[in-house]
Amino acid sequence: xxxxxxxxxxxxxxxxxxxxxGDGMQLTGSQFSDTSAFIGNDLSTFPDYPSEIRAPQGTIAxxxxxxxxxxxxxxxxxxxxxxxxxxxxxxxxxxxxxxxxQGATIIIDLNNFDSKNYEKAGYSDDPLSDGSLEGYNVIKAxxxxxxxxxxxxxxxDARTADKTKNQFVAGLLFWLFNRDLRIGEDFxxxxxxxxxxxxxxxxxxLREGYYYSETIEAMSTxxxxxxxxLEKGLFRNITGNQAIAWGFLAASEKSGRPxxxxxxxxxxxxxxxxxxxxRKNLGAIxxxxxxxxxxxxxxxGASFAGNLGVTSTSGPGLALKSEGIGLAVMTELPLVxxxxxxxxxxTGLPTKTEQADLMQVLYGRHGESPVVVLAASTPANCFDYxxxxxxxxxxxxxxxxxxxxxxxxxxxxxxxxxxxxxxxxIEVPVVKDxxxxxxxxxxxxxxxARYWAFPGQKGLRHRVGGLEKADVTGxxxxxxxxxxxxxxxxxxKLNKVADYIPEQExxxxxxxxxxxxxxxxxxxxxxxxxxxxxEEGRSISLAQFNYINPLPAxxxxxxxxxxxxxxxxxxxxxxxxxxxxxxxxxEFIQYNKVQGLPFMITELKMKFNEILDNL
Amino acid sequence: MAENEINTVEGLTRQDFKLSDPVKWCAGCGGHAxxxxxxxxxxxxxxxxxxxxxxxxxxxxxxxxxxxxTYGFHSLHGRGAAIASGIKLANPELNVWLVTGDGxxxxxxxxxxxxxxxxNIDLNILLFNNKIYxxxxxxxxxxxxxxxxxxxxxxxxxxxxxxxxxxxxxAQGTFFARVVDTEPRMMKEVLIHAAQHTGTSVVxxxxxxxxxNNKVHAEITGKEVKDENQIHLRHGEPMIFGKNSDRGxxxxxxxLQVVRIGENGVTEKDxxxxxxxxxxxxxxxxxTRMSLPEYxxxxxxxxxxxxxxxxxxxxxxxxxxxxxxxxxxxxxLLHSGNVFExxxxxxxxx
Numbered sequence: 001x002x003x004x005x006x007x008x009x010x011x012x013x014x015x016x017x018x019x020x021x022g023d024g025m026q027l028t029g030s031q032f033s034d035t036s037a038f039i040g041n042d043l044s045t046f047p048d049y050p051s052e053i054r055a056p057q058g059t060i061a062x063x064x065x066x067x068x069x070x071x072x073x074x075x076x077x078x079x080x081x082x083x084x085x086x087x088x089x090x091x092x093x094x095x096x097x098x099x100x101x102q103g104a105t106i107i108i109d110l111n112n113f114d115s116k117n118y119e120k121a122g123y124s125d126d127p128l129s130d131g132s133l134e135g136y137n138v139i140k141a142x143x144x145x146x147x148x149x150x151x152x153x154x155x156x157d158a159r160t161a162d163k164t165k166n167q168f169v170a171g172l173l174f175w176l177f178n179r180d181l182r183i184g185e186d187f188x189x190x191x192x193x194x195x196x197x198x199x200x201x202x203x204x205x206l207r208e209g210y211y212y213s214e215t216i217e218a219m220s221t222x223x224x225x226x227x228x229x230l231e232k233g234l235f236r237n238i239t240g241n242q243a244i245a246w247g248f249l250a251a252s253e254k255s256g257r258p259x260x261x262x263x264x265x266x267x268x269x270x271x272x273x274x275x276x277x278x279r280k281n282l283g284a285i286x287x288x289x290x291x292x293x294x295x296x297x298x299x300x301g302a303s304f305a306g307n308l309g310v311t312s313t314s315g316p317g318l319a320l321k322s323e324g325i326g327l328a329v330m331t332e333l334p335l336v337x338x339x340x341x342x343x344x345x346x347t348g349l350p351t352k353t354e355q356a357d358l359m360q361v362l363y364g365r366h367g368e369s370p371v372v373v374l375a376a377s378t379p380a381n382c383f384d385y386x387x388x389x390x391x392x393x394x395x396x397x398x399x400x401x402x403x404x405x406x407x408x409x410x411x412x413x414x415x416x417x418x419x420x421x422x423x424x425x426i427e428v429p430v431v432k433d434x435x436x437x438x439x440x441x442x443x444x445x446x447x448x449a450r451y452w453a454f455p456g457q458k459g460l461r462h463r464v465g466g467l468e469k470a471d472v473t474g475x476x477x478x479x480x481x482x483x484x485x486x487x488x489x490x491x492x493k494l495n496k497v498a499d500y501i502p503e504q505e506x507x508x509x510x511x512x513x514x515x516x517x518x519x520x521x522x523x524x525x526x527x528x529x530x531x532x533x534x535e536e537g538r539s540i541s542l543a544q545f546n547y548i549n550p551l552p553a554x555x556x557x558x559x560x561x562x563x564x565x566x567x568x569x570x571x572x573x574x575x576x577x578x579x580x581x582x583x584x585x586x587e588f589i590q591y592n593k594v595q596g597l598p599f600m601i602t603e604l605k606m607k608f609n610e611i612l613d614n615l
Numbered sequence: 616m617a618e619n620e621i622n623t624v625e626g627l628t629r630q631d632f633k634l635s636d637p638v639k640w641c642a643g644c645g646g647h648a649x650x651x652x653x654x655x656x657x658x659x660x661x662x663x664x665x666x667x668x669x670x671x672x673x674x675x676x677x678x679x680x681x682x683x684x685t686y687g688f689h690s691l692h693g694r695g696a697a698i699a700s701g702i703k704l705a706n707p708e709l710n711v712w713l714v715t716g717d718g719x720x721x722x723x724x725x726x727x728x729x730x731x732x733x734x735n736i737d738l739n740i741l742l743f744n745n746k747i748y749x750x751x752x753x754x755x756x757x758x759x760x761x762x763x764x765x766x767x768x769x770x771x772x773x774x775x776x777x778x779x780x781x782x783x784x785x786a787q788g789t790f791f792a793r794v795v796d797t798e799p800r801m802m803k804e805v806l807i808h809a810a811q812h813t814g815t816s817v818v819x820x821x822x823x824x825x826x827x828n829n830k831v832h833a834e835i836t837g838k839e840v841k842d843e844n845q846i847h848l849r850h851g852e853p854m855i856f857g858k859n860s861d862r863g864x865x866x867x868x869x870x871l872q873v874v875r876i877g878e879n880g881v882t883e884k885d886x887x888x889x890x891x892x893x894x895x896x897x898x899x900x901x902x903t904r905m906s907l908p909e910y911x912x913x914x915x916x917x918x919x920x921x922x923x924x925x926x927x928x929x930x931x932x933x934x935x936x937x938x939x940x941x942x943x944x945x946x947x948l949l950h951s952g953n954v955f956e957x958x959x960x961x962x963x964x965x
Contacts, residue, residue: 040955231957233957234955234957262701283933287704289697300698301700456686463680463688464687465687
C-alpha cells in the first residue's frame with residue numbers, strides 16, 4: 001500500500017474530460033457532476049463536442065470534451081482553465097494543453113499513447129518524453145488494458161468491454177477527490193437498472209480504478225472539495241435545454257392550457273423537442289414537423305385552437321420561421337419561439353455558442369413586426385424565463401422569442417427546485433361562450449391585448465388571418481388609416497409589456513466608475529469577473545439584461561449613474577447598437593468575442609482593469 | 616366578424632354557414648359553386664357548427680374562410696396544411712377543412728402536403744385546381760400543362776405538370792376524389808364521403824378561372840363532351856361512361872383499356888368494378904392518371920380506404936403514458952430522478 005497521501009482542501013476545482021467522440025467522456029462528465037451535486041458541491045458544466053458524430057478516431061477533430069467546475073464556494077461558470085485533465089489519447093492531450101492551469105494534474109490512458117496515435121494527433125515527438133509536460137503532475141495509467149483485464153470474467157465482446165473503461169477513469173477520480181465509492185456504485189445501479197451484468201461489470205471497473213490509484217505512488221496528493229453552503233431545500237443538476245422544456249410544462253399546468261410544441265431537430269436545440277416528446281405522461285404534445293416552417297405553423301394553429309403553442313430552434317431555423325412569427329404578430333395569438341443560438345451565419349459552428357442572432361430576433365421580419373424578447377442567463381434560469389415567456393405570450397396575446405445559446409443549452413448547474421405553488425399565476429384571457437360583446441380585435445385597456453376565443457366555443461365563431469384587420473371588428477381591411485392605427489396598436493401593446501416586467505437590477509453599487517453591461521448567457525463569466533474586481537476594491541458593477549424587448553423601464557436610470565459603460569457580448573456589438581438606438585446620448589465601449597467560445601474570466605478582468613486604470 | 620347565437624346540430628341549415636359580407640371572387644369564378652355546395656353539405660355531416668374550422672393558405676381559393684360562417688384561419692402561402700395540422704392535433708374533436716389551390720398546395724406548400732398525407736391526419740382538403748396563378752395574375756402553376764403560354768412562359772412552359780392524384784397516391788394518401796365546379800350534385804355527394812373519411816381526404820375541384828385561364832377544363836366539362844370525356848366512378852358499380860352508357864374500362868396487359876359494350880363481344884360484365892376501399896392502390900393510381908384523348912377523366916371518389924388517423928395513435932400514446940407513469944404533475948417531474956436535499960444551513964460532510 002502506498003503511504004497516506006496528503007489531502008489538500010480546495011474551494012473549487014475544474015476537471016476536464018477529453019477523449020474520442022466514442023469514449024464516453026460526456027457520460028463520465030455527467031456522472032462526475034451528478035455525484036458532485038449529490039455530495040453538495042455547487043457546480044457548473046460545459047460539454048464541448050465536435051459537430052461530427054464520430055470524426056476519425058485519434059484525431060484532434062474527433063476530440064470530445066466535458067468540463068466540470070465544482071466548488072465549496074459559489075460556482076458561476078465551468079471555469080477558464082482546468083486543474084485536472086483526463087486525456088484518453090494524444091489528440092485529447094494536444095487539444096487541451098492550452099487550457100490547463102500551471103501544475104495541473106493530467107491523467108492519461110497510457111495504452112493509447114503510441115507512435116500511431118501521436119501521428120494522428122499531429123505530434124512529431126513523444127509528448128511524454130519531450131519535456132512538454134514538465135511542471136505538470138502526470139498520471140500514466142494503462143486504463144484500456146486494466147479495464148480489459150477487469151471485465152474478462154463477464155465474457156463481453158470487445159466493444160462492450162471497452163465501453164466500461166470510463167468507469168476506470170471515474171474510479172481514479174473518486175480516489176483523487178476523496179469520495180465515497182458507494183455514491184458512484186449507486187449511480188451505476190440507477191443507470192443500468194434492469195441489467196445486473198452491466199451493473200456488476202461497471203462497479204468492478206470503478207473499484208479497479210479506485211484501488212489502482214490507491215496502489216500506485218503517482219498520486220501523492222489528493223483533493224477535497226467540501227460541500228457548498230447552499231440554502232435549504234431540494235436541488236438537482238439541470239441543463240438549459242431541459243430547464244426550458246420544464247418551464248413550458250410548468251406554464252402549461254399553471255395556465256391550464258395544454259402544451260403543444262411544433263419543432264424540427266436542430267443543434268443545439270433538439271433536446272427541448274426530445275424532452276417534451278417524452279412528456280406525454282403530462283399530456284404534452286410534441287409534433288416533429290417536416291421542417292422548421294411547419295414546426296412554427298403547427299404551433300400557431302395549436303395556439304389558435306387554444307393550446308400553449310411553442311416552437312424551438314436555432315438561428316438557421318429562426319430564419320425560416322420569420323414569416324410564421326409575422327403571422328402570430330398579425331393574428332395576435334400567444335406563441336413562444338425558442339432560439340438557442342449557435343455560431344453563424346449559415347451552418348456556421350453548429351455545436352458552438354454565440355450571441356449573434358439578436359438583430360434577427362428583434363428585426364428579422366417584414367413589416368412593422370414587434371415581438372417580446374427575453375434572454376435566459378444561466379442553465380437553471382432557463383426554467384424561469386421559459387415560464388415567463390409563456391406567461392407574457394398568453395397574458396399579452398403576443399409572440400415571445402426566448403433566447404438561449406449553446407453554452408446554456410448544454411451546460412448545467414445546480415438548481416434549487418421551486419415549488420409549483422410559488423410560481424406566479426397565469427391569467428388566460430379567454431372569452432366566455434356566447435359572450436355577446438365579443439369582437440375579435442377588441443382590446444383590454446390595461447394591456448392592449450385582444451381576447452382569446454377557441455374553435456369549439458359556442459357563439460364565438462370568427463376568422464383570423466394574415467391580412468390586415470379592422471380595429472375592433474377584425475374584418476379584413478385595406479383602409480390606409482386603419483392600417484396605421486393597427487401598426488401603432490401592435491407596437492403600443494408591446495410597449496405595455498414594460499409595465500409588467502421587473503426593473504433592471506444592478507449587481508454591485510447602483511453608481512460608480514464602470515458599468516459592465518451584458519445580456520443572456522454571458523452572466524456567469526461577467527458576474528464572476530465583476531465580483532472578483534469588486535473584492536479587489538474596484539468601482540465596478542454589472543447590469544445583465546434578461547428583458548430585451550421591451551427593455552426594463554428603468555434602463556435609462558441605470559445607465560446614467562456610471563462614468564463609463566462597457567457592453568460585453570459574443571458578437572460584433574448588436575446589443576450595444578440596440579442600446580445606442582434606444583438610449584441615445586450614452587457612450588458605450590464594446591468588448592466583443594466571436595470565437596464560438598464563452599468569455600473567460602481572465603480576459604474580462606484584464607479588459608475592465610485596463611479601462612479602470614485609464615480613468 | 617363574430618356572431619352570437621346558439622345552435623345545435625339539429626336544425627342546422629345552409630343559412631347557418633352564410634355570412635353577410637360580400638364574396639369577392641370574380642363573377643363566373645368556379646369558387647362560388649364550391650362555396651355554395653360546401654354550405655349545403657355542412658349541415659349534413661353531423662358536426663356542431665362551432666366545431667368546424669376552415670383553414671387556408673394564400674391565393675384566390677384561400678379567401679374561402681372569410682366567406683363562410685365557421686371558425687376560420689387565412690394563413691400563409693403554402694402553410695395551410697401545417698396550420699391545420701396544429702389545430703387538429705391541439706383539439707382532435709374539431710372538424711377541420713383546408714381550402715387551397717394548385718400553387719398553394721403543390722408548389723410552395725408541396726412539402727407540407729406530402730407529409731400531411733403520409734401522417735394521415737384527419738383533415739379534409741379542397742383543392743381548387745385552375746392550373747394557373749390567379750391572385751398574382753396569370754403565371755403558370757405546377758399543374759399548368761406543358762407548352763401553355765402564360766405571363767411567365769411567353770414561349771410555352773417547358774415544365775412537366777403535377778397530377779394531384781398521383782402525388783396523393785405516391786404519398787400514401789387514403790382518400791382522393793375529383794369533381795368539377797359545374798356539377799354541384801356530384802360535388803355534394805363526394806364532399807360528404809370526404810367528410811366521413813377518417814384520415815386526410817383530398818378532393819380536387821377542376822375549377823375554372825374566368826379571367827386568366829378561362830375554359831381550361833372545357834374539354835372535360837363542356838356540355839357536349841362531358842359525358843364522353845368523364846367517367847363518374849362509384850363504389851361497387853362497373854366503370855361505365857358515355858352519353859349512351861355504352862363505353863367502359865377493362866384491364867388488359869396490365870393497362871386500363873377503353874372498350875365499347877357490344878363490340879368484339881364485350882358485355883357490361885367484362886368491365887372493371889370500382890372498389891374505392893381497395894388498400895392496394897394500383898388501380899386507383901391508374902384511374903387517377905387517365906388523360907384525354909385516350910381515356911376519359913376519372914371523376915368522383917377514386918380512393919377511400921380504411922385507415923387510422925395520426926391523432927388517434929398519438930392520443931392513444933398519451934392515454935397510455937398517463938396511465939403508466941408515476942409522474943402525474945409537474946411537481947412530480949421536478950422531484951424525479953437525481954434530487955438531493957439540503958437540510959441545514961451548513962450541510963454536514965458525507
